[in-house]
Amino acid sequence: MTVRLLAFAGLRDVLGGPKRELSVADGATLADLWAELVRARPQFGPLEGSTRFALNGRLVARDATLAEGDEVALMPPFGGG
Amino acid sequence: MTVRLLAFAGLRDVLGGPKRELSVADGATLADLWAELVRARPQFGPLEGSTRFALNGRLVARDATLAEGDEVALMPPFGGG
Amino acid sequence: MRYEIGAAPLEIAPLIAAVAGPENGAIVTFLGVVRADDDPEGTVEALVYEAYEELALSEMRAIGAEASTRFGPARVAIAHRTGACGVGEASVAIAVAAAHRAAAFDACEYAIDELKKRVAVWKQERYRGGAARWRPNAEV
């Protein structure tokens, strides 16, 4: 199945753009998706601890399960204010 | 000698107006002036503990000595803000 | 630094402009607003403020300087209104700018706390129906 990736700030540069589609196995979790990203671009590896995930506009933990068409946001530490 | 009295808020009503001139003995202190006021208007008596004094625009203690033409302000507890 | 007492309605924007500066990353303001209080005496319709201006202004300046020394450096502006303030109108406005936000919050809260204790301003509550009463701040 396919999910839509959004990446913000520094993670956008690592992803190579603000949006991308990615194919993942049925029943995949965010952790599986992250592993896929690290395989494709090893620069993601050291960013694992600091990255937060949102699924369809809500913050979620990385054991969240994905569904076809989900919007997954990759977010580095916040800098607002 | 003569000093000018100012009275604010509730103390103005007790003084009978916002300003008055008062004669006091040479070398009189604010405490002497207050005693004079209490003699003239006994309603001042119970207000002694809550009244603050300013002399020529500065807060002072009641042992301050008066001079001819001084401006003495009688001030009840503040209510600003 | 800007310290004012007067009958005109208070505006916060000029106070913010007075304290802003390229070294200050945080601006905190306080507005004290007349509430529609239900006292035992009745419903408050307006507060009427009176000041001993000379003394009030010098104490406001002293409070601003203290706030800057204790928590800052900070830039402080304080304005207090005189005359009748209806429900919803501001009676006091304070703006504080500092490099960082903790100092700006602390200095602004200090300024309003001290103003209530030390600045020569009085207020009379006027109630619906015509009664009125001088109302001092609570002792702290």
Added chain:
Amino acid sequence: MRYEIGAAPLEIAPLIAAVAGPENGAIVTFLGVVRADDDPEGTVEALVYEAYEELALSEMRAIGAEASTRFGPARVAIAHRTGACGVGEASVAIAVAAAHRAAAFDACEYAIDELKKRVAVWKQERYRGGAARWRPNAEV
């Protein structure tokens, strides 16, 4: 309650108007302003903010509701800017109204503290000379 994210310059007056009400005697505001900082990287010329708007707005709403529950009741308005903010421009504005001042100060400080930790906004520092760097908030 009013929560906004956008590229227009921030104004504090509409936020104050959004939270004011006859039951609220105290309004506290916070403005975060771009400072002319001298970093090791150079002199900051502008901060460029980016937001994940949907998530940022829902978290701003959650923070406002928490501030009201913990310290209030209080009314809260928060606006955050996106895009380039030059030195002296505000990047975030918060207004909080409550019955009394202690609650308004506490709720406003809570709102900005939580915003920095939890709201999906990022900033890039742009230095004189053209260098740039994403700058996360300090962990608390």
